[in-house]
Amino acid sequence: MRRGDRLFEIIEILRSARGPISADTIGQKLEVTKRTVYRDIAALMAQRVPIRGEAGIGYILEAGFHMPPLMLTADEIEAAILGAQWVQTRGEPELAGAAKNLIAKIEAVAPDSAQTAFVAPVTSVAPVDPPTEVLSAADIRTAIRHRRKIRLTYADTNGTETIRVIWPLLIGYRDAGRIIAAWCELREGFRYFRTERITQADLLPDKIPRRMDLLRSEWRAALDAERATFLEKSPGTETP
Numbered sequence: 024m025r026r027g028d029r030l031f032e033i034i035e036i037l038r039s040a041r042g043p044i045s046a047d048t049i050g051q052k053l054e055v056t057k058r059t060v061y062r063d064i065a066a067l068m069a070q071r072v073p074i075r076g077e078a079g080i081g082y083i084l085e086a087g088f089h090m091p092p093l094m095l096t097a098d099e100i101e102a103a104i105l106g107a108q109w110v111q112t113r114g115e116p117e118l119a120g121a122a123k124n125l126i127a128k129i130e131a132v133a134p135d136s137a138q139t140a141f142v143a144p145v146t147s148v149a150p151v152d153p154p155t156e157v158l159s160a161a162d163i164r165t166a167i168r169h170r171r172k173i174r175l176t177y178a179d180t181n182g183t184e185t186i187r188v189i190w191p192l193l194i195g196y197r198d199a200g201r202i203i204a205a206w207c208e209l210r211e212g213f214r215y216f217r218t219e220r221i222t223q224a225d226l227l228p229d230k231i232p233r234r235m236d237l238l239r240s241e242w243r244a245a246l247d248a249e250r251a252t253f254l255e256k257s258p259g260t261e262t263p
Contacts, residue, residue, distance in 0.1 A: 029055070033053070034084065040083065040084075045081045046082070073085035073087075100133060101144070104140060107126045108148040151198050156201075156218045162226055171227060173189050173224060174224065176223040177216055177220055177221055184222060188227070190205055191204070191205045200219040206233075206238065
């Protein structure tokens with residue numbers, strides 16, 4: 024690996040790390056010696072890349088540092104185009120427009136050698152019919168961003184309707200319709216709601232009385248507990 028490529032990879036490793044990462048770990052990922060990592064870190068710091076830390080403790084990349092889009096590889100550009108194609112065909116108009124603008128911005132700064140990827144993409148996504156929804160994905164995202172409750176009328180598989188007040192924490196996109204992960208006040212637990220089964224909905228002014236990061240942590244813990252219970256009850260399944 025060329026030194027310039029290695030320096031870029033070090034930045035990407037630091038960017039993806041959730042805490043200090045040691046020179047040993049970086050060296051193992053890049054298959055180079057710890058001494059080489061020390062020299063590369065020193066070179067990056069000399070170029071004013073905001074890396075904090077020291078040998079024997081670990082290094083972190085300060086928040087807010089961005090590499091120029093020119094450093095994107097061909098695979099990364101194609102991944103971005105494919106993702107944008109998916110959003111344009113399955114996202115609501117706001118996200119579809121944002122995806123189009125994102126690709127235009129990447130194209131504007133991409134090197135000449137990568138322009139073919141935008142003119143004649145090698146990927147494609149089949150279009151789908153938009154779902155019929157009374158609660159738009161844009162409204163759900165707004166509720167999540169501003170920690171607002173949603174009151175909705177929800178029909179189960181038999182068509183029986185119940186009125187719920189939920190604390191939305193995540194919206195999942197599918198080919199047809201979407202799924203809201205939320206805390207349900209009626210059931211006093213985490214539940215999943217398919218947007219095509221919502222027959223009426225209102226964004227409430229009430230704030231969710233929990234920090235969103237804590238709510239998501241509790242949701243993940245509940246998911247882990249459900250998986251563990253499923254594995255225990257499934258015959259012939261071994262827990263790793």
